[in-house]
Amino acid sequence: MIAIGSDHGGYELKEQLLQFLEENGYETEDCGTFSGESVDYPDIAEKVAKVVLAGDAERGILICGTGIGISIAANKINGIRAAHCTDPYSARMAREHNNANIIALGGRITGTELAIEILCAYLDAEFQGGRHQRRVDKITALETQN
Numbered sequence: 091m092i093a094i095g096s097d098h099g100g101y102e103l104k105e106q107l108l109q110f111l112e113e114n115g116y117e118t119e120d121c122g123t124f125s126g127e128s129v130d131y132p133d134i135a136e137k138v139a140k141v142v143l144a145g146d147a148e149r150g151i152l153i154c155g156t157g158i159g160i161s162i163a164a165n166k167i168n169g170i171r172a173a174h175c176t177d178p179y180s181a182r183m184a185r186e187h188n189n190a191n192i193i194a195l196g197g198r199i200t201g202t203e204l205a206i207e208i209l210c211a212y213l214d215a216e217f218q219g220g221r222h223q224r225r226v227d228k229i230t231a232l233e234t235q236n
């Protein structure tokens with residue numbers, strides 16, 4: 091199960107990625123927005139984050155105009171590791187090394203075909219654990235130390 095959400099700046103890309111995911115056998119939970127009308131990206135980041143943290147989705151996708159605001163918002167929520175990616179290599183590493191549970195994309199930055207490549211790199215990758223687990227644990231510790 092993949093949770094997906096966008097603000098108005100990411101709405102068109104969200105619809106295209108939803109279609110891709112559904113055509114490729116993924117179950118999806120669409121957390122909105124549901125039109126091109128202006129909404130606030132922190133609200134969408136919170137919705138997708140809550141679905142992921144509840145265990146109702148294994149991973150999340152967040153899209154705003156740049157991918158920046160919505161990833162900053164998501165990363166304020168304990169337990170979320172949202173990776174803003176503009177290339178497939180970073181997307182794979184975000185999973186293999188950082189165990190990112192959300193990928194963030196920019197609907198006004200990244201075209202649909204590249205976004206699909208980035209998304210597939212992220213979804214096909216698995217966390218490698220080992221030394222990376224120690225580092226991810228240190229990220230988690232920062233949530234309570236500051």
Ligand code: RB5
Pocket residue numbers: 097098099100131154155156157158159160
């Ligand atoms: C909305 O206009 C825009 O600010 C938002 O989509 C995003 O790019 C913020 O980081």
